[in-house]
Amino acid sequence: MTILDPTHPFFKPLWRRVLSVLLPGVWAAVEYYNGATGWAIMFFAASAYAAYELLFMYDHTMKKAAEKVEADRARLAAEAERRDEE
Secondary structure, eight states: OOSSOTTSGGGOSHHHHHHHHHHHHHHHHHHHHTTOHHHHHHHHHHHHHHHIIIIISHHHHHHHHHHHHHHHHHHHHHHHHHHHHO
16 A cells, blocks of 8 residues: 555646645645644655655656556466467
8 A cells, every 4th residue: 555646647737746745845834833843744744755756756656557557468468368279
């Protein structure tokens, strides 16, 4: 189970990925301003994790997911061919 799934179709548009990074960051600033340092750290960590997954590693993750789909497709085709031969 992943905390944040970058392969979900919701995150395909860039603006949604950027907003998913900015909103927790802004809320971290609000919490810090109100003196809730613990919550600020937690929301900043969530924002940093979202930035890593949705902005920095997004292309790599999507390539890896596409390769996995292609490998599964090839495996299923090979299995179907082998069943047809039997």
